[in-house]
Amino acid sequence: MVSIKDVARLAGTSFKTVSRVINDDPAVREETRGKVLKAIGELGYRPNSAARTMRSQRSGVIGFISDRVTTQPHAGDILRGAQQVADAHDKVLMVVNIDRDAGFCHRQRALDMLLERRVEGLLYACDYHREVELPREMGMVPSVLANGFAPEGEVPTFLPDEQRAAREITRLLLDQGHRRIAYLGLNPRLAAASLRLAGYRQVLEEAGIGVDEALIQPALVGVPDGDERSTVEGAIDALLASSPRPTAILCGQDSTAMQLYLALACRGLCVGRDLAVASFDDQRPISTFLTPGLTTMRLPHLEMGQQAMHCLLAGPQEPGIVRLPFVRVERQSHRVAGMPSHPPLSESAVTDGL
Template sequence: MSDTDIPEASGRAPSIRDVARLAGVSYQTVSRVINNSPQLRPETAEKVRSAIAELKFVPNQAARALATSRSRLIGVLGPRMTTHGTSAMVQAIESAARTAGYRLTLTNLATSAPDDVRASIDHLMQQSVEGLIAVAPQTRVVPILEELKLPVPVQTVSSTGTSTSHNDQTAGARAAVRHLIELGHTRILHIAGPRDWVEAEHRMRGYLAEMDAHDLSPRPPVLGDWTAHFGFEAGLELLRTEDATAVFAGNDHMALGFMHAVRAIGRSVPEDISVVGFDDVPESAHLWPPLTTVRQDFAGIGTRAVTDLLSALGVSVDEDPAAQPGHLRLIVRSSTAPPRA
């Protein structure tokens, strides 16, 4: 290849024919390497990959889609409200898809109203996605997906797991409440998440079930919005009207806000009131006091969603056992202690 043939010298991006000339093969062979065809000798494939690396050649995704009748595009339907968990799951989905040679196209729901859900799904389907992953913690999204009978595989994913795996949020909530009961608490409040979120419903069930299992009277759960601001405002009200010695918050951010409210009225955690959260966000270990919480594997859930979707598409993926969603685990820190005598 002469200097005049080098793409950089002519001010243009390298093409598939440039790769073919450098590797000494046909451009059809280069195309087969790009599309991972098994019908090639390993040494030929390696020559082509070396030429691709040397020229910094980037395959044209649109051209590949036309040639293979596959877009290698996954649609992701995002939630209308982003939490730490949903954000971590989407990041893991993007990483796992990229590793498998797929790209994402993402749209977030404006609301969880049926018309908005259908419009968002239609927007994704118009982009010729091969499959759809719905990060759908809102309860009303799943029935709409089932009703539409989409012509592509669909995976729903939330903190409770994926379409084909399960993360027992109820058991995680029961472990949190049981921890408080075993410390000696009997007057335990629950600040729950929004009414239409699957996770909030399961965690509330866990609170009620564990209180009932110990013949304790649950207080009516307070429905929140996952934010620290709500936890703070609810805390100021609850601490004024309730005589509880412990609080189980539906997520760590509401727990953080509640702990702020405790300090704001001149009381302390855990001396005056114990607090447990849920999710184990990265900041939880660095609050003061460090927060007792329930840890879950958001990245594992997102990775599992991609693996299951690609399996439904007939795409073989090497599964890393370490990447499978782990069980929920109670992480005991300094925000919980026995109640004062």
């Protein structure tokens, strides 16, 4: 194994000079630095991270506790965002996936393993927006939470701004001329369910349209990780029977929108011709494979991972919640041919109010 002394011998310098070059000491002359870097390249030398840890008392490792994030394709962007920032700061991300169904002991073992490796901080990320009980040991090192919230708000927390996203997508439908906008909601046990519904209600009320309760239908009943039962078929029948019929349907998530497309087709109706559809999450390939393409609000998973990691690397922070905006992705489904256009609603008519 190539040692620092081997590099010094080839470069014609002392091993202390090599160490200064490795640690990017600006006092080293450029000519000497060039010789050392050339020797490092020729020998394929790699610094001993264990020795560096002993000298600096810092491991350079950040623990990433994945509460099923790595098993969910769209939520995996939280990990990607965190990795990008960690790489930019020369930190190693140690990822441990846990499964809350496996019980407390499984989670505790994962945390103990990370702490034993002297991680400099912990990022706990959830697969969807929900409440989570954080292990007490997370207080031993700087910690942040992404896509989940603790009941006591113990650590800095980064969440998707569900209510603001619902306001924005509902306003888009209004700007397209729709005034009868139905809502196919999420499972009410989900944290996002009440927030998205509240945003939908706010925009309609502030625009002076009011909310027709008959146009609000549940699309799923059950528990998030248990037996969910789709009620889309019955909800569609109820919406189509209302008078006048809605011209747009806002879905609580893209999988519901996919079911809606199919249910409408079975009834001889076509999205983009007979009514508009919009949704949340931008779950691929659903949103791109549907015809017409689904207009949806993309969850800020990447941004949550990035900002949570930035916060963690910035040092100790006060607990608090940061809500990150969704990204509106306009395709074709929110438009209906022949729908009378309306000028965009002014901020005086519909304000953010958050």
